[in-house]
Structure formats: structure tokens, C-alpha cells
Amino acid sequence: MPILQNNPQLNKNGELQHLLTIEGLKKAHIDHILDTASSFVGISDREVKKVPLMRGKSVFNLFFENSTRTRTTFEIASKRLSADVINLNIQASSTTKGESLLDTIDNLAAMHADMFVVRHAQSGAPYMIAQHLNRTRSDVHVVNAGDGRHAHPTQGLLDMYTIRHYKKDFTNLRVAIVGDILHSRVARSDIHALTTLGVPEVRAIGPHTLLPGGLDQMGVRTFTNIDEGLKDVDVIIMLRLQNERMSGALLPSAQEYFKSYGLTPERLALAKPDAIVMHPGPMNRGVEIDSAVADGAQAVILPQVTFGIAVRMAVMSILAGTHA
Amino acid sequence: MKLHIKNGRVIDPANGIDAVQDLFIVDGKIAALGSAPGGFMADQSIDASGLVVAPGLVDLSARLREPGYEYKATLESELQAAMQGGVTTLVCPPDTDPVLDEPGLVEMLKHRARIVDQANVHPLGALTVGLKGKALTEMAELTEAGCIGFAQAEEPILDTTVLLRAMQYAKTFGFTVWLRPQDAHIGIGGVAHSGPLASRLGLSGVPVMSETIALHTIFELMRATGARVHLCRISSAAGLELIRAAKKEGLDVSSDVGVHHLHMTDADIGFFDSNARLTPPLRSQRDRDAIRAAVLDGTVDAICSDHTPVDDDEKLLPFGEASPGATGLELLLSLTLKWAQDQQDLDAALALAISRITRDAARIAGLPAGTLGVGAAADVVLFDPNARWKVEGKTLASQGKHTPFLGYELAGQVKATVVRGRVAYQR
Numbered sequence: 001m002p003i004l005q006n007n008p009q010l011n012k013n014g015e016l017q018h019l020l021t022i023e024g025l026k027k028a029h030i031d032h033i034l035d036t037a038s039s040f041v042g043i044s045d046r047e048v049k050k051v052p053l054m055r056g057k058s059v060f061n062l063f064f065e066n067s068t069r070t071r072t073t074f075e076i077a078s079k080r081l082s083a084d085v086i087n088l089n090i091q092a093s094s095t096t097k098g099e100s101l102l103d104t105i106d107n108l109a110a111m112h113a114d115m116f117v118v119r120h121a122q123s124g125a126p127y128m129i130a131q132h133l134n135r136t137r138s139d140v141h142v143v144n145a146g147d148g149r150h151a152h153p154t155q156g157l158l159d160m161y162t163i164r165h166y167k168k169d170f171t172n173l174r175v176a177i178v179g180d181i182l183h184s185r186v187a188r189s190d191i192h193a194l195t196t197l198g199v200p201e202v203r204a205i206g207p208h209t210l211l212p213g214g215l216d217q218m219g220v221r222t223f224t225n226i227d228e229g230l231k232d233v234d235v236i237i238m239l240r241l242q243n244e245r246m247s248g249a250l251l252p253s254a255q256e257y258f259k260s261y262g263l264t265p266e267r268l269a270l271a272k273p274d275a276i277v278m279h280p281g282p283m284n285r286g287v288e289i290d291s292a293v294a295d296g297a298q299a300v301i302l303p304q305v306t307f308g309i310a311v312r313m314a315v316m317s318i319l320a321g322t323h324a
Numbered sequence: 325m326k327l328h329i330k331n332g333r334v335i336d337p338a339n340g341i342d343a344v345q346d347l348f349i350v351d352g353k354i355a356a357l358g359s360a361p362g363g364f365m366a367d368q369s370i371d372a373s374g375l376v377v378a379p380g381l382v383d384l385s386a387r388l389r390e391p392g393y394e395y396k397a398t399l400e401s402e403l404q405a406a407m408q409g410g411v412t413t414l415v416c417p418p419d420t421d422p423v424l425d426e427p428g429l430v431e432m433l434k435h436r437a438r439i440v441d442q443a444n445v446h447p448l449g450a451l452t453v454g455l456k457g458k459a460l461t462e463m464a465e466l467t468e469a470g471c472i473g474f475a476q477a478e479e480p481i482l483d484t485t486v487l488l489r490a491m492q493y494a495k496t497f498g499f500t501v502w503l504r505p506q507d508a509h510i511g512i513g514g515v516a517h518s519g520p521l522a523s524r525l526g527l528s529g530v531p532v533m534s535e536t537i538a539l540h541t542i543f544e545l546m547r548a549t550g551a552r553v554h555l556c557r558i559s560s561a562a563g564l565e566l567i568r569a570a571k572k573e574g575l576d577v578s579s580d581v582g583v584h585h586l587h588m589t590d591a592d593i594g595f596f597d598s599n600a601r602l603t604p605p606l607r608s609q610r611d612r613d614a615i616r617a618a619v620l621d622g623t624v625d626a627i628c629s630d631h632t633p634v635d636d637d638e639k640l641l642p643f644g645e646a647s648p649g650a651t652g653l654e655l656l657l658s659l660t661l662k663w664a665q666d667q668q669d670l671d672a673a674l675a676l677a678i679s680r681i682t683r684d685a686a687r688i689a690g691l692p693a694g695t696l697g698v699g700a701a702a703d704v705v706l707f708d709p710n711a712r713w714k715v716e717g718k719t720l721a722s723q724g725k726h727t728p729f730l731g732y733e734l735a736g737q738v739k740a741t742v743v744r745g746r747v748a749y750q751r
Contacts, residue, residue, distance in 0.1 A: 008595055023524065102640060122642035123526035124596030131595070148644065149526030185526060213529075214520030 008131050018130040018142040019315050021151040022192040030196060034161050036314035037307070043080060044309060053317045054083035057114040061087045062104075063145070064120040069281060070145050070155075073305070074117045077312035083114075101125070102132050109133065115141045115316060123148030123185075141319040143312075149183050154315055155280050156189030158308040160197060162300055163235055165307065166276050170197040176229055176271075178205040178261060179239030179288055182212045182250075186280045190237055195219045205229035206261065209250045226261050230270045238263055238279045241288050254287045264290045268298065276300045325367055325745055326350050328360070332372025332706060336379060337679035338695035342671065347377055349702040352745035356698060368747065372706050375739055378678050380412025380443075380703030382685035382694045384580050385556060386631035386653055388414075388445070389723075390433065392421025397633035397723040399440050402653065405722035406443040407749035409654040410705030410738040411629070413686065413693040414443050417502075418450040419477035425450035425461045427469035434470045442748055444703070446689060448475040448502055451490050457481035460493055467499065472689050473554065475502035478603060482508045484541060491551035500690070504556040505538035505563065506604070515644045517559075517590040517607040525596065527644060530605050532560040539566045546575050554688050555579040557630055559604035561614030568623045578688045579623065581615050582630035583659040584650060584728060588612070592728055598639055598646035600728040602630070616663060619680060620673075626685040627663075627677075629656040633724025651724035656681060658734035661709060665735070674709070704742040711737035 007024055011017040016029060043049055059078040061071050071087065078085040090104065099107075108116070116133075118126045126144040133140045146152040160170075167173060175194055181187045181204045194202045195218070204215055205223045215222050223229030230236065246254040268277065277289075277299045285291045293299060327349040334345045334357060341357070348356040348364055355361050386406070389397035406414060416433075418424035424433070430447050437445035449471035453459040456479070463474055474494060481487045494501045506512075511534030516522040518529030535558070543566070546553055558564055558579050567579050584602055589612050593600045600606060618624040632649025639646050660677045667673035686694030693703060715732050717725035741749040 100637065100640070101642070120642065122644045124644070125642035127596045128598075128640070128642055147526070147642075149528075151526070188524070188526060212523040213518060214523035217520040218524065 008127060008134055016319060017134070019153050019319065020126050020130055020142065020144045022153045022156045022189050022196065023151070025196060027196055027198070030157065030160065030193060033157055033311065033314050033318060034164060036318060037161055037310040040310040040313045041307065044306065050080050050082055052082045054078070054081035054320050057083045057320055058112060059083045059085050059115045059117060059316065060108055060113045061085065061117045062090055062119070063088065064090045064118070064125070065146070066091070067119055067146070070119065073308050074145060074312055077309050077316060080309065081313055081317055083316070101128070105129055105132060106136070109137045109140055113140055114320065115143065117143045117145050118147070119145040120147050123150035143315060143319065146185055149185050149188070151189050152185040153189050154308070154312050155186050156193045157315065158304060158311040159190050159237065159278060160193045161307045161311050162278060162304045165303070166300060167234060170194070170199050173199050173235060174201045174203065174233040175199055175235040175237065176203040176205055176233045177237045177239065178226065178229070178263065180210045180241050180245060181206055181215070181239070182210045183242065183245065184239050187239060191218050191220055203229050203233065207251070226267060227270055230267055233271045234275055236263065236268070236271060236275060236277045238277065238289050240280065240282065241284055246287070258287055262288055262290060263293050265292050265296070268293055278304055281305070325352070326364060327702070327742065327745060327747065328366035328369035329372050329377055329704065329706065330369055332375050332377035334377045334696065335675055335678050336696040337675050338379065338683040339697050341696070342675055347696065347704065349742070349745045352702055354696050354698050354700050354702050357696065370706065370740055370747070375706045375708050378705050378707070379682040379694045379696050380705050380741065380743065381410050381656060381681045382689065382691065383411045383414040383631065383653065383656060383681070384626055384628040384685050384688060385582070386411070386414040386416055386629055387419070387633065387649070388416050389633055390420060390436065391429065396635050399436050401721065401723040402631070402633065403437070403440050403442040405651070405653040405720065407741045408721045408738060410657050410707060410741050411653050412443050412703035412705070412741065412743050413446065413691060415446050415448060415472065415689055417475055417477045418448050419455060419479070423450045423455050424448070424471070425453050425455070427462065427465045430466055430469040430471055442743060444693070446470070446472045446691065448473050450474065451476050451501060452481065452486060455479040457483060457486055460490055463494060463499055464497055467497070472691065473500040473502045475556070478504065480506050480508035480512070488545050488549065491545050491549040491553070495549050495551040500552045500554050502554045502556055503542060504604070505535050505542060505558070507534040507537045510534045510537065515601060515605070516593060517605045519590060519608055521590045521593065525593070532562050532607070535560050535563040535604065536566060539563055543570050543575060546577065550576070552576040557582045557585070557604055557628070558615070558624065559585055559607050559611060561611045564614050564618045564623050571623065578625040580626040580628045580685070580688070581619065581624050583627050583652060583656055584630065585612065585615050586619065586627065586663050587659060588728055593643070596643040597728065598641060598643050599650060599726045599730060601643055601646050601648045602650060603648040619663060620667065620676070625680070626688055627656070627660050627680045628685070629653050631722070631724070633722055634726050635723070639726045650727040651720060651722045652727070653722060654720055655715065655727060655729060655734070657705070657707060657738060658736040659729070661736040662734065702742055702745040705738060706740040707736055707738045709736050711735070713737050
């Protein structure tokens with residue numbers, strides 16, 4: 001008997017008001033973002049790397065959890081759109097003084113923020129912020145820059161941009177995601193994006209301790225043997241193994257993990273000859289990926305970073321409604 | 325004081341009554357049903373035409389938050405909520421601050437409840453000092469102070485030896501041990517049922533085995549000690565299956581479920597709705613269906629509100645940081661009736677539903693409540709089973725305004741609540 005709740009990331013017309021997750025987006029939403037991103041890719045190569053699409057708009061980067069990389073890419077994307085960027089490292093700020101999360105949001109909204117880019121250690125935190133703004137300040141947009149284990153939609157989208165760039169068509173691909181699926185918001189966003197875009201076979205590869213239950217309901221085939229899982233795949237997405245998970249009750253050691261699940265040139269050879277290797281970064285060389293693969297011809301890890309700027313520009317400009 | 329309740333449909337499962345009858349109350353006790361006792365002259369009469377007249381509800385788990393958490397709720401607010409919900413007897417768990425592990429604290433709580441003078445308040449004492457799972461409390465002294473049983477609330481006992489000793493000691497005096505089965509490690513820190521939804525939303529899970537492993541341990545200890553155990557708020561189909569077998573085996577065990585779990589599943593978390601963050605977590609539809617069936621077949625003896633007032637500061641947080649719990653005293657009746665409405669034989673189900681929140685609950689608590697038998701304390705609820713009301717923060721008397729049923733329209737509205745012969749609430 002659940003009351004049907006409105007999806008808080010869409011407005012009444014079914015357009016994106018916020019970007020909180022890829023789950024539930026239509027293929028058309030994703031295509032629109034990727035198409036828009038491709039129009040931004042060239043801007044970074046120009047001498048003047050700016051377009052005036054968000055001139056006069058204020059983007060607040062609210063990072064409740066540390067991140068240099070993602071925050072920097074959002075900052076660059078905002079600046080290339082000519083927006084003003086304000087970076088707030090909230091851990092060291094007001095919430096430690098006892099101010100509630102929503103009080104912080106209200107205060108920043110009162111400073112005429114147009115957009116919040118939110119990273120938070122708790123799954124669902126950007127939802128709470130977006131739902132609050134939908135009630136109080138419906139002109140302010142939220143971009144989820146990673147929440148707990150739940151979602152990292154811009155990473156998922158830049159991964160899709162990368163796959164589309166190299167593979168063109170999604171509907172004949174086999175994609176393998178390798179590593180710590182259990183704790184990975186990137187994996188969840190990639191899975192939703194890949195299934196929405198019509199990828200016929202999405203595989204998750206890892207030991208039972210790092211595979212969450214219910215992956216089959218998400219349309220994913222699971223493999224515990226990496227050699228079987230990589231066979232004939234077109235795309236390999238490696239996940240970062242967090243330091244704190246490398247030894248303990250989930251895994252005995254980084255060495256054994258590399259031996260069992262590390263992507264080596266020999267294992268890469270099991271995939272299709274033209275398979276691409278992706279990684280959301282930062283990489284642990286010698287833990288999840290061999291340097292020979294990370295630096296090899298099939299790796300597209302640095303192009304991912306470049307495309308990431310364009311994809312984030314696309315998301316922000318679409319949300320801000322300044323892009324036709 | 326003589327009270328005459330006229331023309332109501334009296335449903336009293338303890339005495340097998342379901343008929344339109346008058347009820348006569350004299351000096352705080354049930355004096356007669358049907359025809360007036362000799363010389364009866366009413367000081368007050370209530371026309372209960374179209375209403376059900378039932379024993380006042382007995383709620384096996386209602387947190388009143390005193391002492392220590394008065395910013396979340398007070399005895400005044402929560403006992404008023406009990407009156408609006410038709411709850412005349414309630415059992416409160418010991419997880420207050422300080423924990424109810426000393427007779428003086430229990431006496432103080434009982435004293436405060438007597439001053440407020442509404443629902444009858446029966447505390448559970450802490451099974452171990454500070455609920456820390458290390459040293460036993462003075463159970464005999466606590467019982468003298470008014471505790472009706474001993475519980476660990478939400479704190480699991482890490483050392484199984486201590487649980488064994490606690491059950492042996494309780495058995496010595498014939499006390500009941502109230503336990504919510506949860507493993508001390510598996511699922512600790514989890515916030516949602518381990519399943520596809522938690523995986524999708526990236527929420528840490530509480531697997532069903534947290535409940536079933538604990539049940540296996542408890543049943544083994546019961547076999548060894550012969551202690552009587554009441555199992556609180558069972559959440560899973562697998563757990564209920566184990567209880568069914570234990571009862572068949574003849575173990576002295578009873579069980580209850582929280583009323584939310586009769587209706588909701590983890591899918592009701594929707595987009596991270598922290599109002600649906602409960603302990604134990606809402607589980608799958610299969611579990612929910614098994615709970616509903618177990619209420620019918622008696623594997624579950626009682627339904628409780630699991631009333632847990634939480635304030636905004638602790639609820640308006642990201643799902644995983646929000647305090648678990650929902651307000652429940654004012655929803656217990658309607659949500660229990662809602663279960664009955666979904667059963668095949670409506671009349672039988674209505675009587676059974678009332679039994680699960682009156683007579684059966686009183687039996688578990690060992691209290692002479694939940695009956696309209698002549699001579700019993702006149703704790704009575706009058707409700708309109710068809711009147712609908714909308715669950716809204718502003719209409720709830722409880723200081724806890726958070727419930728996953730916010731905005732729902734529910735059938736079954738309390739019209740009057742009588743405690744010890746006094747009309748304590750009337751709308």
C-alpha cells in the first residue's frame with residue numbers, strides 16, 4: 001500500500017530538476033545529456049575555454065566527504081560555463097558546530113545559490129536536500145556528486161560517454177564491472193545506465209564478500225571467477241578497492257586480491273581484442289590493475305577524465321535550463 | 325461514580341462476547357453487562373450506538389522517553405496519546421536515560437505515571453545493568469518496584485554466558501525475559517532489510533539471519549533453563565517459522581510484532597524516507613505476508629505499537645543517520661483493524677484483532693487487563709470502526725510526529741477511552 005511518491009529529481013513535465021541518480025531516467029534523458037556533452041568536448045581544446053551559459057549563476061560545491069578529484073572537475077566544469085563557484089568543505093564547518101544539514105542548506109539558499117553539487121557519505125543525503133528544496137526553493141538545483149554507496153550519476157554518465165565514444169552502439173555490448181561492487185556507488189550508477197541504454201549483458205565480477213545481494217534483479221550476471229567473467233567482453237570497468245577493505249573480514253590481503261582479481265595483460269587478453277579498460281580513479285596500481293594495463297593501449301582512463309568535464313558541463317547547463 | 329455505556333457492540337474476546345449490550349461500571353470496576361445491577365443509577369451515560377465497546381488496549385511496547393529524553397516526549401504527551409489511541413495499559417521498555425536498572429528509577433516512573441493518572445504504565449526492567457550485557461540487575465527488587473519483566477531493549481548481549489545466567493536467574497523467580505532476537509554482530513549498524521532494495525539504494529543491510537541466529541540461541545537456552553521468554557517484534561518469515569516450531573515443541577514462548585510490519589515492506593522506504601526507518605527494519609513482501617498469516621494462526625500472540633517518539637532533529641537526517649522509530653500509540657487500533665479488514669471472515673477477524681491487542685497482550689504481560697469481565701478494572705475503549713481519519717502531525721497528541729503512515733487515511737476512530745471507570749478521553 002505504498003503511496004506513490006513523486007520522483008524528486010523530475011519536475012512536473014518529467015524534465016530533470018535535479019540529478020540524483022540514473023535509476024529511473026529515461027534513455028532520452030541520458031541521450032540528451034550525452035549529446036549535449038559532445039558539443040562541449042571541443043571547448044576544452046579552444047584557447048578561450050569558456051562559454052557564457054551560466055554567467056551570473058552561483059554553484060555551491062557542498063562536500064560533506066573529502067574529494068579532490070570530483071570537486072575539481074565540477075569546479076572546472078562550472079568555470080567553463082562561466083558560473084561563480086563557491087567551494088565549501090562542510091566537515092570542517094558548520095555541521096560540526098551543531099547546525100543541521102537542512103539549516104546549512106537554507107542558509108546557502110538564502111545567499112542565492114542556483115545549484116548545489118553535493119557529496120555526502122550517507123546514501124540518500126542529496127535526496128533529502130532536493131526534497132527540502134522542492135518544498136522551499138524550487139528554483140535551486142541539486143547535482144549528486146556521490147552519496148554513500150548509492151549513486152554517482154555524473155561518473156556513470158561520463159562512463160557512458162566514454163563507452164559511446166569508443167563503441168558507438170550500446171545494444172551489442174558485453175560490459176564487465178570488476179571489484180568491490182558492494183561498496184561502489186559508481187558500479188550502481190553504471191549498472192542503471194548500461195541497462196537503460198540497452199546493453200544486453202552486464203557482468204559483475206568479484207568475490208562473494210564484495211558482491212551485494214539482489215544484483216540479478218538489477219539485470220546483472222555475477223561471476224566470481226574473473227577469467228570466466230572477462231571472456232569476450234567489450235568493456236571492462238575496474239573499481240577502486242579502498243585501503244580499509246584490503247585486509248580484514250572482506251579480503252585477506254591486497255596481494256591475494258591482485259592475484260585473484262587484478263587486471264593483468266593475460267586476463268585482458270581474454271576479452272575481445274578491441275576491449276577498452278576504464279577506471280573511475282584514483283587507481284591502486286598492483287592491487288586492482290597492473291601498470292601494464294593501466295598504461296596500455298586499451299586503457300581509456302585519461303580520456304574518461306577529459307570527457308568527465310564535458311559531461312558535468314552538460315548536466316549543469318541542462319539543469320540550469322540555460323541550454324536549449 | 326457510576327457509568328452506563330449504552331447500545332454499543334461489545335466485543336470482549338476474553339469472555340467470548342460479541343453482541344450489542346449495555347455496559348455498567350461502578351466504582352472503577354465492570355459491574356454488569358446486559359442488564360443493570362440492582363439499584364444502578366448512572367452518574368454519567370454514553371450512547372455507544374454504532375460504536376464498538378472493547379476492553380482498553382494493552383500495548384506491549386511503548387517508549388514514553390522518561391526519564392532522560394524529555395525533549396523527545398514526556399509522560400504527559402505520550403499518555404495523552406495513549407488515551408487518544410484507546411490504549412489503557414502499556415508496557416515500556418527500559419532503554420531510558422538512565423536505564424531502568426534500579427528500583428528507585430522504576431518507582432519514580434510509576435509515581436509520575438500515577439500523577440498523570442491516565443493509562444496504566446508497566447515498566448520492563450533492564451535484564452543487565454545499564455543494558456551492557458555484563459551484570460544481572462536486582463530482578464526481585466525491580467519486580468517489587470513494579471517491573472513486569474526484564475528486557476535488553478535494543479542492546480544485544482555479546483556474551484552468551486550472561487544471557488544463559490540471566491535466563492537461569494529469571495527462571496528461579498518465575499520472571500519473563502523479553503528479548504528482541506538480534507545477533508550481536510550480524511546486521512549491527514545496518515539500516516534496512518538486506519535485499520534488493522538495500523542493494524539498490526546503497527543502504528547497509530540487516531539480514532534475516534540476524535533474527536534467526538538469535539532465535540536459535542534463545543531456544544537452546546530456553547531448553548537448558550526452562551525460562552519463559554517473550555519474543556518482541558519479530559520481523560521475518562523465517563523467524564516466525566522457528567517460533568512456530570518452538571511452540572509446537574512446547575517451549576514456554578510467546579511473540580509479538582510491531583503494527584507497522586503488518587502493512588509495510590522495505591519498498592515503503594521509497595526515496596530514502598526516514599519515517600520508514602524502523603527497528604527491526606521493514607522487510608520483504610514475503611515476510612510481511614508471513615507476519616499477517618502468523619497473527620491469524622496464533623504464532624504471533626500480540627500486536628504492539630512499538631511507539632517510539634523521535635524529534636525532528638533526529639529524524640530529518642539522511643536515512644542512515646536518522647534515529648529509527650515511529651509514533652504508534654494513536655495508530656495501533658486503526659492499523660490492527662486494517663489487518664482485520666483484509667481477512668476473509670470479517671467478524672471473526674475483528675474479534676481476533678481486538679484479542680491480539682487486549683486479552684492476548686495482557687496474558688503475555690501477566691496483567692489482569694484486556695477484559696470486560698465483571699469485577700475487572702473498567703478500562704474500556706469505544707470506537708467507530710468505520711470513521712476515517714487522516715494521519716497528520718498536528719492531530720497527533722504524541723510529541724513524536726514521525727510515522728511512515730503520515731498522510732494516510734485510516735478507518736477506526738476512538739470516540740472515548742475509560743480508565744478505571746473514569747472517562748479520560750472523549751471526542
